[in-house]
Amino acid sequence: MSYIQSAPGVQLFYQDWGTGRPVVLIHGWPLSHEMFEYQLMELPKHGLRCVAYDRRGFGKSSKPWESYDYDALADDLKAVLDELDLNEVTLVGFSMGGGEVVRYFSRHGGARVAKVVLLGSVTPYLLHTADNPDGVPPEMFDQIVAKIREDRADFLTSFNKQFFGVSLISHPVSQATLDWCQTLAMLGSPKATVDCVRSFSETDFRSEMARINVPALVIHGDADQTVPIKPTGEQAAKMIPNAQYIVYKGAPHGFYQTEKDRLNQDLLSFIQAPAPVKTVSPAY
Numbered sequence: 600m601s602y603i604q605s606a607p608g609v610q611l612f613y614q615d616w617g618t619g620r621p622v623v624l625i626h627g628w629p630l631s632h633e634m635f636e637y638q639l640m641e642l643p644k645h646g647l648r649c650v651a652y653d654r655r656g657f658g659k660s661s662k663p664w665e666s667y668d669y670d671a672l673a674d675d676l677k678a679v680l681d682e683l684d685l686n687e688v689t690l691v692g693f694s695m696g697g698g699e700v701v702r703y704f705s706r707h708g709g710a711r712v713a714k715v716v717l718l719g720s721v722t723p724y725l726l727h728t729a730d731n732p733d734g735v736p737p738e739m740f741d742q743i744v745a746k747i748r749e750d751r752a753d754f755l756t757s758f759n760k761q762f763f764g765v766s767l768i769s770h771p772v773s774q775a776t777l778d779w780c781q782t783l784a785m786l787g788s789p790k791a792t793v794d795c796v797r798s799f800s801e802t803d804f805r806s807e808m809a810r811i812n813v814p815a816l817v818i819h820g821d822a823d824q825t826v827p828i829k830p831t832g833e834q835a836a837k838m839i840p841n842a843q844y845i846v847y848k849g850a851p852h853g854f855y856q857t858e859k860d861r862l863n864q865d866l867l868s869f870i871q872a873p874a875p876v877k878t879v880s881p882a883y
Contacts, residue, residue, distance in 0.1 A: 600659065603652070605678035606671070612659035613652035613679060617643025621685040622870060624651040625676065627694030627719070628799060629755070629784045629792045631658030634693070637859040638866065645867055652679055654696075656791025658783070667794035669802050673702035680711045689714040689870045693855060694826055695799040697722045697835075705807035713874060715815040715839075716866065719826050719852050723805040723834050733829040740800040744793055751792065755784045761824050764851030771857040808838035815842040816869045818862070820850030843869065 602610040614632055616639055624635045632651035642649050653660035655675055656667060676699050680688060688711050692700035697720025703709065727734035746754040759765075759780050763772045784792075817839070819832025828846070836844035845865060847854050855862055 602660075603679055603682045605655070605675040606666075609655050609661045609663055609666075609675070611652050611655065611661070611675060611679065613650055613683075614639065615648070615650050615683070617646075617648045619643075619646035619648050620687060620689070620870065621648045621650060621683075622689045622691060622866075623676075623679065623685065624649060625690070625692040625696030625699050626651070626654060626657070627696055628795050629657065629787050630780065631783050631786060633658065633783055634780070634855065638691075638855065638863060641863045642866065642870075645871070647870065650679065650683060650685065654699075654791075654795075656795070657787040659786075662788035662791060664790060665794070667791055667798055669698050669702040669798055670706060672699045672798070673706045675699075676703050677707050677710075686711050687713040689716060691716040691718065691866070692720055693718040694852065695721055695795060698799055698802060698804065701804045701807050701811065702802075704810040704812075709811070709813060712813060714813055714870065715811055716869065717815070717817045717832075717835055718855060718862075719819055719823060719832070720817070720835060721799045721802075721826055721831060723808050723838055724803045724830060725800050725826065726803075727830075731830055733827065735800070735827065735830075737800075740796055744796055747789065747793055747796070751789055752781070752785060755781055758825075759784070762851065763853040763857060764822060764824070771851065772853070776856065805834075805838065808835060809840060811839045811842075814869075814872075814874060815839045816845070816865070817842050818845045818847065818854075818865065820847045820852060820854045820858075822849050823852045823854075825852035 631653045697717040817836045
C-alpha cells in the first residue's frame with residue numbers, strides 16, 4: 600500500500616491511477632477516498648492521472664488524537680503534492696474537501712495547481728451567523744456531535760439517507776450503496792469524525808475565496824439537504840473570480856454517485872479545456 604508522511608506520526612494513504620495531467624481528489628466527511636470510485640474508474644481512461652488520498656483520521660490513513668483544523672489539513676494536501684511532485688494539478692474537493700482546497704490557496708499560494716473544482720463544498724461559510732443568514736444554525740451541529748457520541752453507527756445510518764436524498768418515495772441509490780458508505784464512514788476515527796464537524800461547520804473561508812486565482816468550477820445540487828446551496832455553492836461562485844457555476848437540478852449532496860455520468864463528463868470538459876491565455880498589455 601502507498602503512504603505519504605505528512606507530519607510526525609501521520610501517514611496518509613493514497614491511490615494513484617492513470618498517467619497524464621494530474622487530478623487530486625479530496626473526499627468528503629465522513630468517508631474516504633473510496634467514495635470517488637466512479638470517478639477513479641473513468642477519468643484515467645482519458646489521459647488523466649488521478650490521485651485520491653484518505654484525510655487524516657479516515658480510511659487507511661493515520662488517526663491522530665488531534666489536529667483536524669484546516670491548517671493541518673491543507674498542510675497534508677501540500678505534502679501529497681510535494682511528495683509526488685505533481686504540477687499543473689486540478690484539485691477536486693468534495694464537501695469538507697473544498698475547505699482544504701481554499702485553505703491551500705490562502706496558506707500555500709496555490710503552488711502546483713492549475714485548476715480547481717468545488718463539488719458540494721462547505722465553502723465559503725456553512726454556519727448561520729448575523730452576517731450569514733442562510734447558513735445552518737449552530738444547534739444543528741451540536742446535535743450531530745451529540746448523536747455521534749451517543750451512537751455513531753445509528754447516526755451515520757440516518758445521515759447517509761439524507762446524503763443521497765433517500766426517502767419513502769425516492770431511492771436514488773441502492774441499499775447496498777448505503778451499506779457500503781456506512782462501512783467507509785465507520786472506518787473513520789470517532790474523534791476525527793467529531794472534530795471535523797467543528798472544522799467544516801465553524802471555519803469561515805469568505806476572506807480567502809478570492810485567493811483562488813486559477814480557473815475554477817463550482818458544482819452543487821439544489822436539493823442538497825446536507826450542505827445547503829445558498830450559503831455555499833451560490834456564494835462560492837460569486838466570490839471566486841470568473842468561476843464557472845453549474846447547478847444540478849434536484850440533486851442531493853451525494854451527486855458524485857447519483858449523477859456520476861454527468862459529473863464525470865463535466866469534470867472531463869473542464870479539466871481538458873485549454874487554460875485561458877494570459878495576455879500582457881503593451882507598455883507605452
